Amino acid sequence: MKVAAENLALNIENIRNDFPILKRKVNGYPLVYFDNAATSQTPQQVIDAIVDYYSNYNANIHRGVHTLSQEATDKYEAARKTVQTHFNAAKSHEIIFTSGTTHGINLVASGFASLLEEGDEVIVSALEHHSNIVPWQMLCEKTGALLKVIPMNNEGELVVDKFQQLLSNKTKVVFLNHVSNALGTINPIEKIITEAHKVGAAVLIDGAQAAPHIKADVQALDVDFYVASAHKMCGPTGVGVLYGKEEWLNKLPPYQGGGEMIATVSFEKTTYADLPHKFEAGTPNICGGIAFGVALDYMNAIGFDKIASYEEELLHYGTEKLLKIEGLKIYGTSTKKTAVISFNIEGIHPYDIGTIVDKLGIAVRTGHHCAQPIMDFYKIPGTVRASFLFYNTKEEIDLLVEAVKRAKSMLQ
Template structure:
């Protein structure tokens, strides 16, 4: 498919509006992506035509809904190259997926076992592992970061030992856009027998993860960051590990047999999908993945890198700017501040000019503590953004500087 930015932008109704009398420039894609009309229409179609509970009914609508839901699971299996469709679990998002895995490990880890996370993690890939340590007596270790935003891989290798049971790192940093060497991290973890969870929330909008090629035990991501609905997500887990860890929630669908004396669990994936799921969300997530694959992830990656390079060059010409996360391998995210100015103040002013960026610690306070700053201004670009929008942001930032200095 030829990459046609004009045609692509027409797919996103929300972009055709004004904020405070100015054209909306949406550069908060790392927080959530906008939704194409195809996705919006699919949500309406589900509730208008096939709304029914799944897996349990013999009537027509239930069978149609069940088929559509399980077809979406197979789409995701193929998209991430999982070996089996039952290794794909529907969740409410990345946070839920990490908590599910961490809860399972909390019940099988022993005192003195070690879990490794990195300094670059989102809070949702730190706090669940702290819970697991508190419950099991395991010890949390942290891969330190370097001044350019990369991980200290030499230090990581020193942290690994026979005590290491889990390594949990993000594929791409949400705060800095840094792409981590996850393949190498996984290989080294496997040398000491550790399982690896990769937080792919920020990676999946920009690339197609191949979980068999990565060889990770778990890979998690959110639907709302890849043009899908909020409240949707995926946890991929290797079959042997999903069989090994206990379920996270109890209820309908996740059981094989229930008596007051004993309960046995259903087979995968149902063991981890208690209760009525977000049926519409799962089906529509499949539609969103189809949409992105129609555009092509190679096309998306190439265009977003153009935007990143253009924005970096334009921002570099502004006075008193400080960048965070300056490594070469980056996704289309720029984190920056102006010396002497609070990021919130800058963000609030450019919002009045129609520019939507994220300011604050981005749920990554350890990164901000490392740089000794309260937060950053984060501009994150998607395949439906343009260089003209970047120019509008630059002009808005110049005005903010004039007003605040």
């Protein structure tokens, strides 16, 4: 066990040196960044890749015969291969570059508008981000399909037995997150995918919150669609990935029309390009896609097993320390969760706590976290959410605990 623990140890000092922003001060205090569930920070290696693109080979991709275009195209398509390898997709054209998780979900939901009929059913979970609720509600309004919800319990877990009762031969799509952004709960997606497939339903997994912590194998999961965002994985904003099984991507119509996604165009008829270009209309975020590949390489060089082990340490340490504060309650107490602690202090609004700890240089997220149904379930306006990543430390957690204590003493 000792050898295994040593093998999983991270050199946190070296890792932190890769992130320039961690050296800055906020309100005169060293920055403590605990808003990783919203956006992770970016290592110098990724920043360098962005600068290199704009400094040395900035050009539009595909079809260009000049050297810069060819270099940009090669780097962009190499990044697609990197994403394919990371998620273990069977084919590179099953990887669609998007502007982020929300874009990927909307693309799939829009496509299903041509596949659903009135009376069909779609199933969502009670733990979803708004971006995995609203597009499907819009789809139901267009098609007459019925939206059903997998309920949650007080621990912030899905009631899987109820899910099985919701399934029927009318179920066409099931969509849920791999990890709750508001609570950190890791959902039993393997079981849900298996059960949904038994009735012939497709499954979309929102992997935005899981991808920084868990290396999803889309073939092993047998999932039909999996979406994620680069900006939660040490990459830039404005780029993400939609994985889709080839057979499903071929069934869906194009989401947007324009350049790049066509084979031939005339005023009489247009034919569409093959995958993945069918879903990549217009000039993409070329630099973002390339930098996403560099970010994945960076995280894989550290190792996701090491990341998971260290972040679990942070989660247990932070949970133990925060619970010693009288009146503090943690929401989301599943035994299977990522490094997210969502909490309130009795009688104090979360916004007020967030404002005070920011004055001490500590960044946390406050509010409903775009997961209002969860807050409604608990009958609260929102929470304070501290979310950790592998470059955070126990010493930073100690600073958070002292800051929360100070906020409590000022506000009560």
